[in-house]
Amino acid sequence: MDFVSTFLNVEVILRVYPMLLKGIGNTVALASATIVGGGVAGVLICLVRLYAPKVFRGLAIAYIDLFRAIPILVLLVIIYYALPFVGIRLNAFMAATLALGLVFSSFTAEVFRAGIQAIPRGQTEAAAALGLSFPVTIWRIVLPQAFRIAIPPHTSNAVAIAKDTSLASVVAMPDLLKQATDAQALTANPSPLIAAAIMYLIVLLPAVRLVSYLEERFRNDGKAA
Amino acid sequence: MNDRSAQARGRTAPAAQDDAVIRISGLNKWYGAYHALRDIDLTVRKGERIVICGPSGSGKSTLVRCINALETHQGGTIDVVGTRLTDDLKDVGRIRTEVGMCFQQFNLFPHLTVLENCTLAPRWTRRQSKRDAEAEAMHFLNKVRIPDQANKYPGQLSGGQQQRVAIARALCMKPRIMLFDEPTSALDPEMIKEVLDTMVELARDGMTMLCVTHEMGFARKVADRVIFMDAGAIVEESDPETFFSAARNARTRQFLSQVLGH
Numbered sequence: 050m051d052f053v054s055t056f057l058n059v060e061v062i063l064r065v066y067p068m069l070l071k072g073i074g075n076t077v078a079l080a081s082a083t084i085v086g087g088g089v090a091g092v093l094i095c096l097v098r099l100y101a102p103k104v105f106r107g108l109a110i111a112y113i114d115l116f117r118a119i120p121i122l123v124l125l126v127i128i129y130y131a132l133p134f135v136g137i138r139l140n141a142f143m144a145a146t147l148a149l150g151l152v153f154s155s156f157t158a159e160v161f162r163a164g165i166q167a168i169p170r171g172q173t174e175a176a177a178a179l180g181l182s183f184p185v186t187i188w189r190i191v192l193p194q195a196f197r198i199a200i201p202p203h204t205s206n207a208v209a210i211a212k213d214t215s216l217a218s219v220v221a222m223p224d225l226l227k228q229a230t231d232a233q234a235l236t237a238n239p240s241p242l243i244a245a246a247i248m249y250l251i252v253l254l255p256a257v258r259l260v261s262y263l264e265e266r267f268r269n270d271g272k273a274a
Numbered sequence: 275m276n277d278r279s280a281q282a283r284g285r286t287a288p289a290a291q292d293d294a295v296i297r298i299s300g301l302n303k304w305y306g307a308y309h310a311l312r313d314i315d316l317t318v319r320k321g322e323r324i325v326i327c328g329p330s331g332s333g334k335s336t337l338v339r340c341i342n343a344l345e346t347h348q349g350g351t352i353d354v355v356g357t358r359l360t361d362d363l364k365d366v367g368r369i370r371t372e373v374g375m376c377f378q379q380f381n382l383f384p385h386l387t388v389l390e391n392c393t394l395a396p397r398w399t400r401r402q403s404k405r406d407a408e409a410e411a412m413h414f415l416n417k418v419r420i421p422d423q424a425n426k427y428p429g430q431l432s433g434g435q436q437q438r439v440a441i442a443r444a445l446c447m448k449p450r451i452m453l454f455d456e457p458t459s460a461l462d463p464e465m466i467k468e469v470l471d472t473m474v475e476l477a478r479d480g481m482t483m484l485c486v487t488h489e490m491g492f493a494r495k496v497a498d499r500v501i502f503m504d505a506g507a508i509v510e511e512s513d514p515e516t517f518f519s520a521a522r523n524a525r526t527r528q529f530l531s532q533v534l535g536h
Binding site for chain 2: 169171174175177178180185189193194197
């Protein structure tokens with residue numbers, strides 16, 4: 050067998066193409082659910098971490114430390130294979146979203162904490178002097194400015210977690226990697242794996258470029274509009 | 275806030291019979307073991323212009339920041355337009371809507387336009403409609419002579435312009451009292467005048483003002499009273515004429531020779 054028919058077998062790829070398409074669809078859905086859900090949760094946890102009463106602050110710190118330390122694959126396997134023993138049975142998509150979301154939320158919380166703490170004290174003082182309430186100050190003054198600071202590292206984390214969606218194949222979620230390995234078994238040819246790698250790159254290369262662009266753009270004028 | 279004797283002295287805010295808008299009595303503040311304000315008594319009448327000066331670390335900024343509760347105090351009482359300053363957030367909120375403040379570093383919100391900086395507080399705390407808030411903001415931006423910058427962002431303005439926007443932003447809340455915390459100290463010399471001119475106009479309009487500043491020309495021109503602070507206490511308090519020509523305290527005279535001498 051020559052190289053092309055082994056790794057870049059067009060006939061094989063065309064045959065399994067619908068499978069791979071379904072896989073990339075699931076991967077994008079999983080990444081989106083993780084990034085949106087984990088992102089929103091992360092910002093809320095960050096606010097608890099910074100402004101809540103002491104006990105809740107402590108809990109938030111414990112949460113953030115725990116899910117930043119634990120390997121995603123370990124967490125995923127525990128959620129998918131251990132939780133059923135206590136009656137919590139999640140399908141592969143939900144288990145993967147939960148595992149990735151927990152980890153992503155803790156990274157998001159840290160990135161936003163750094164963003165919020167980088168805002169000069171005078172900003173919240175000016176808001177206070179104007180009589181703005183705490184929620185309005187957070188919503189209109191603190192978060193918009195923290196976003197500008199946090200967006201580059203946050204986007205970078207989002208790309209990283211999008212790559213980690215491939216771990217979901219371990220719990221039999223039909224994501225792109227799982228579909229590709231199935232297709233490989235089906236056709237007894239590794240070309241679907243190469244095709245899957247190219248599909249990952251098609252989605253993620255622009256995302257990586259976007260991170261670089263945002264880092265460049267926000268590097269100097271973190272505060273200007 | 276917890277000082278018993280001070281509470282006994284003035285349980286109810288006694289602002290009605292005279293026209294005092296700020297009444298500070300027996301005020302003490304500590305930062306840990308550091309005694310930042312010592313037994314401050316100060317009454318400000320409606321329309322009065324007071325300049326507070328003193329060496330750095332003398333507590334002058336801390337004093338004005340206590341008035342709108344940006345700093346908490348540990349002893350004595352502060353009454354602002356009839357409301358006693360307590361830990362109660364409602365009291366703090368009420369006082370902050372009556373008291374405007376300008377900072378040394380302007381502290382404009384960099385992600386909002388000049389107009390949005392001015393309308394944010396009226397819309398959220400006074401529940402004004404966008405249209406009304408914008409109309410009023412334009413009125414005050416006209417007053418500080420920068421209506422043409424309304425749609426720019428603070429970063430696009432000079433320091434002097436930014437401080438005038440900060441004044442307009444505070445005025446949009448229709449405060450009865452304005453606090454200035456070294457408003458010209460961060461400005462290049464050529465921009466100091468435009469800010470001081472705006473403040474002089476504000477004084478002419480009858481605004482009650484407390485200004486922490488080293489601009490002695492401004493003090494001479496508009497102040498009804500000049501207060502000199504040292505080591506957390508008020509050591510001299512007199513009309514500008516007396517203050518500049520016949521200061522009683524040796525520390526005051528030394529300070530004056532330093533700020534006027536160059």
